[in-house]
Amino acid sequence: MRKRIIYILLIIAPLLCVFATLFVGRYPLSLALVVKTLWGQIALVNYDIPDMYQTLVWDIRMPRAILGAMVGGCLAVSGASFQGLFRNPLVSSGILGVSSGAGFGAALAIILFQGNTSAIYIFAFAFALLAVLLSYLIGRVYNTTPTITLVLGGVVVSSIFSALISFAKYVADPYQDLPAIVFWLMGSLATARYHDILVAGIPMSIGIAGLLAIRWRINVLSMGDREAHSLGVNLAVDKGIVIVCASLATAGAVCVSGIIGWVGLVIPHICRMIVGNDNRVLIPASLSLGACFLVLVDNVGRIITGSEMPLGILTALIGGPFFVWLLKKTKGGSW
Amino acid sequence: MSILQVTNASFSYEQHLEKIFEDISFEVGQGEIFCLLGPNGCGKSTLLDNILGVNHLQQGKIRVMGRDTRTLKSGEIARYIAYVPQSHERTFPYQVIDIVKMGRAAYTGRFSSPSAEDKEIAKEALDLVGLRHLRHRPYTQLSGGEGQLVMIARALAQKTPVIVMDEPTAHLDFKHEMVVMETIVKLVKNTDLTVVMATHFPNHTFYLENNGIKTTVALMHNKHFLEVGNPTKVLNEHNMRTLYNVNTKLMTCPLDTSTVLKQLVPVSTLNGIKEEERNAYVR
Secondary structure, three states: OHHHHHHHHHHHHHHHHHHHHOOOOOOOOOHHHHHHHHHHHHHOOOOOOOHHHHHHHHHHHHHHHHHHHHHHHHHHHHHHHHHHHOOOOOOOOOOOOHHHHHHHHHHHHHHHHOOOHHHHHHHHHHHHHHHHHHHHHHHOEOOEOOHHHHHHHHHHHHHHHHHHHHHHHHHOOOOOHHHHHHHHHHOOOOOOOHHHHHHHHHHHHHHHHHHHHOHHHHHHHOOOHHHHHHOOOOHHHHHHHHHHHHHHHHHHHHHHHOOOOOHHHHHHHHHHHHHOOOHHHHHHHHHHHHHHHHHHHHHHHHHOOOOOOOHHHHHHHHHHHHHHHHHHHHOOOOO | OEEEEEEEEEEOOOOOOOOOEEEEEEEEEOOOEEEEEOOOOOOHHHHHHHHHOOOOOOEEEEEEOOEEHHHOOHHHHOOOEEEEOOOOOOOOOOEHHHHHHHHHHHHOOOOOOOOHHHHHHHHHHHHHHOOHHHOOOEHHHOOHHHHHHHHHHHHHHOOOOEEEEEOOOOOOOHHHHHHHHHHHHHHHHHHOOEEEEEEOOHHHHHHHHHOOOOEEEEEEEOOEEEEEEOHHHHOOHHHHHHHHOEEEEEEEEEOOOOOEEEEEEEEEEOOOOOHHHHHHHHO
16 A cells, blocks of 8 residues: 555656646746646647747747656666666766766767757767767676676776867867857756657667666666576676666767766665665656656756756755755665 | 486686686485585685586586586576575665565566565565564664575575575674574475585584484595595594694584584694694693
8 A cells, every 4th residue: 555655656746846847937827827728738729828828838848847857767767777786876877988978979969060959969879878888898708797897897988988078178169169068068958849858758768668677677686696697587688688778768868968967876865765775666766756856956947047057067956965964864774 | 316416527717727626526415415615715616606507617517406507597597596695795775575585586577576475485485594573674784694594585485496505604603603504404304405505614514414414525625526425424634634734633522312512623734833732732
């Protein structure tokens, strides 16, 4: 019974956050207006709503909220999965180089194609996956991939791509490309359109579905290679599925949102304090809380200053104190 | 009937590297305990790894219930052989019951989780080691001894005919060493389990023998078995000197009318103190 309530809450919470987003912004909208706008579109009823509100709700705030929820969920779930797989609570969704790979891809596209958004998505996505592949190949010894060499591979690849990002910044045109690169790296959902949701949503959905399906196995994998093997796990296949799914989800997220740190590291820990460490509950909880968190933080970013505050800054500024508060309150869970 | 059969087993990590062990053969029957004894680095754990299918033999065969482990997938081996690790690194504070449920992985599909029946099996396994009352505790908060019993429970939940244990009493205190040994004896007697274990304590094998379990000891020395047999036959002062370079005395004292308590007591390392001094000490 308690379990069912938790699951219902996990589903409702992100929906509520998305709904709340529709009211937030420079033009305040009343509840009646938002509901009418939504219902009008869904049921094809004409309430004579001005085009401006129609656009505001359906084309600006709604896609942004949905994308925020998807990105937040993806980052948090990938982070939780990697923490389990690598048996390391300090690991985040970017551990295998996805984020820095994507960052370099985006920077390259900004320089080469003058900031064409499709080019940025494609390059960011491709380089994100390239980075994971390189980490995997580096981590591969004796036909197996021991966890520690995989993490080392990720660290090496991350730092190489970080250096390449710096190089891209160094050679970029300082008046046009450089600010674009810097802003991209700080993360934003400002450009969200339905088109982005559909395209980037494919890898994100595949990744999330895979991780949700295999989530109990992540428990077993977190026992370490030798024990997982003796418990009957096919290490190559199961690890491979987790890595591929988490990488797809993260790559899909960062290629549209830029680099948003913190979510993939700390949301899983916040969930551990609330629902415990069993990945059967932890993974869905991370999905839900990650989604809520990013949508709410994005709302804060849209209202606290005249111009928008980049997401990557706010996630840490808001999440940090919240994490500390929770740590004190739960006395660190069972750690 | 022999449950586990190892024939002419040889292994090295790479073809051109020196062999870790060579041409080793033994058999273990149902309800028996097979103890591997030998100094650190003699290859006990490597041999266990090969039995578990973590590594693969270069030559020879390992059969469990007549089936060549080489031809079994990891999910299949896990239904024949379970594993109790020497030291388990506890990373995430899972609940005890969740740890034991992991023993059901071999019976659970990749994309599903343990059923209600699996949960019952896990609880029964906890009963067998007497830890049911701790099932909702985070296992990171258990003592070393309780943690080791949880590992044994997890292996029991796997419902295998064979359990491989790598130094199950390492790092345990005086009492819990005994608790783990008593648990092993109880399990082997009650469930006809077959146990293969590496140990650093020759006296443990006397303990098993005294408790009426058919115990075989293999002394692993220079890539081969120096001697294989029951503890009373194999564990003598001469063999201890060859195996460990340690001078020992075998002490005996009657425990009750039917059993004699035997203990090998280390006296000195072979080149540690001079001969006369040692003799004086022993006297």
